[in-house]
Amino acid sequence: MTTDANAPWLIVGLGNPGPEYAANRHNVGFMVADLLAERIGGKFKRAQKAQAQVVEGRMGPPGPANRRVILAKPMSYMNLSGGPVTALRDFYKVPTAHVVAVHDELDIDYGVLRLKLGGGDNGHNGLKSMTKAMGANYHRVRFGIGRPPGRMQVADFVLKDFSSTERKELDYFVDRAADSVECLVAEGLERAQSAYNS
Numbered sequence: 001m002t003t004d005a006n007a008p009w010l011i012v013g014l015g016n017p018g019p020e021y022a023a024n025r026h027n028v029g030f031m032v033a034d035l036l037a038e039r040i041g042g043k044f045k046r047a048q049k050a051q052a053q054v055v056e057g058r059m060g061p062p063g064p065a066n067r068r069v070i071l072a073k074p075m076s077y078m079n080l081s082g083g084p085v086t087a088l089r090d091f092y093k094v095p096t097a098h099v100v101a102v103h104d105e106l107d108i109d110y111g112v113l114r115l116k117l118g119g120g121d122n123g124h125n126g127l128k129s130m131t132k133a134m135g136a137n138y139h140r141v142r143f144g145i146g147r148p149p150g151r152m153q154v155a156d157f158v159l160k161d162f163s164s165t166e167r168k169e170l171d172y173f174v175d176r177a178a179d180s181v182e183c184l185v186a187e188g189l190e191r192a193q194s195a196y197n198s
Helices: 025-039 082-091 125-134 154-158 164-187 189-196
Strands: 009-013 052-059 067-074 099-105 113-117 139-144
Touching (some): 009 082, 009 164, 025 052, 025 067, 025 099, 025 139, 025 164, 052 082, 067 082, 082 099, 082 125, 099 125, 099 164, 113 164, 113 189, 139 164, 164 189
Parallel strands (some): 009 067, 009 099, 099 139
Antiparallel strands (some): 052 067, 113 139
């Protein structure tokens, strides 16, 4: 299936709504989406057609690489992300290959990025829900959070805030993740992978 190069992009930060979750590891997708919204000069507002907050704008350098983007934060809780994302994809007429999920990833060391197209969900409930709703052929920006220490349960670990040591570098890593999204949208996956996959 060929994708219209001028079709809009839907960039989805995955997380859980509500102030009690705001600084959790599981909400790093929201953090990246917030920074991207700041960069394009927009404020999140409630979507009319989906349980999500959205910002519309443009991303990339002036000229042919400048793209129309919709930034989204599903407000449905992580494990139900697929419904709002699919509703937004359909409403804005975004090809699935132009959907980007930004999410936390347990199997990668803290702060390391990996970009890819398609693949499994690796037990991530947000991805599981998205893949069930629209297939797996969307981009992922995987933000490493590492594995829980000792015998801590995964669910407890992802719903805890970043540690004080991690927080020292968090802004830098979120900034780099936002850069990688901009590179992916403007220059394509291969270029973004060679620049940001570490």
